[in-house]
Amino acid sequence: MKRKPWSLIVLALLHVFAPIGNLILNALRSGRTLPQQWTYWFEILPKPLLLLYVGVPILAGIFIYICRRWSYWAYLACIALVLLSNLYSYWTSMNWNTLVVLIAVLLVDVLIVAYFVVPSVQQVYFDPRMRWWEAAPRYNFNQEGTVNGAKAFIKNLSQGGLFLTAGPELAEGDKVDVYWKFDDHETVVSGLVVYRVNRPGSEGWGVRFEHTNESQRQVKRAIDKLHSDNKIVAERLPGPEDSFGAWLKKLVTKGEGLFPKFKS
Known part of the structure; x- marks a missing residue:
């Protein structure tokens, strides 16, 4: 959605x-x-x-x-x-x-x-x-960093969190300290693991930031750079399949779309 x-x-x-x-x-x-x-x-x-x-x-x-x-x-x-x-x-x-x-x-x-x-x-x-449309824009980051001092790989980043595809073994609810260096600036931000994906080709952990004023400023600086470089994750943006016409056609022809349906 x-x-x-x-x-x-x-x-x-x-x-x-x-x-x-x-x-x-x-x-x-x-x-x-x-x-x-x-x-x-x-x-x-x-x-x-x-x-x-x-x-x-x-x-x-x-x-x-x-x-x-x-x-x-x-x-x-x-x-x-x-x-x-x-x-x-x-x-x-x-x-x-x-x-x-x-x-x-x-x-x-x-x-x-x-x-x-x-x-x-x-x-x-x-x-x-469940309100995915309210999520902050997410950007392709593909940046090495550390999580709790161990090497990790950050696949994408938003103002509110990030997604790791490699790093130490984590579980939902774990508190983490994430570090990376990007565009000659170092960033340190704390967060909470809010979900784990364990599908072939899509393994990783979603982290929600627990910002301080300083970490919020640091992450925003990285987001501004990614935005200017047009690194936004296009797959998360509404496309033709999300238009009113597509929804109405699916509702009339297939009886789908009357109730919200979410995919992670």
Whole structure:
């Protein structure tokens, strides 16, 4: 996954534009024209209800897009408020038309909540490691150095960490001190081994830096040089396969892409 999942982007946009649908549905339900419904909303409707019809769906879309643990729960709270507003609308105007609309809205709400309790969707919000699109740009480094005093080889580097393909035997959770000399500058930075790759042709360890102000400055100096030399790891950048068109085609033809899928 090289960009934010399109399924979440689309859902966020649908929520942001939901007030337009609310305006149309309320106009049809009340027998008003769209201009009349607009006037009713902004001149007659109590402001708390206006906030429910207009502000809450927009906030819900923003919370979806933010992709954080707190925004997950904030989004579900918004859905609950939307449900309460529709129940209130039905209570104040009980008829078969409003009942049909209420049932339709309830079904949509249930489907949306069911989507967000799927484990792969929850992971996006609960586990920062799943938000690959937020990772700092990574650069090909291919530099010899040392890890805890032993010789090592650093394959790539970012402001937040690096990937070793040779060095002392390490395990997840190990603390390390990494040293290298690059572009006539020495760098010393501490870190934590956060994962190990043990696949043929792709062995190594991922290290997350635990920066001091000095090490942050030293690593940034190396990153700036690598960036100016165009050493960015192109495979980590979004490509044609990550476009909206490619996602939509896969969704329609193969039924894939509705739920986030991550590859390490």
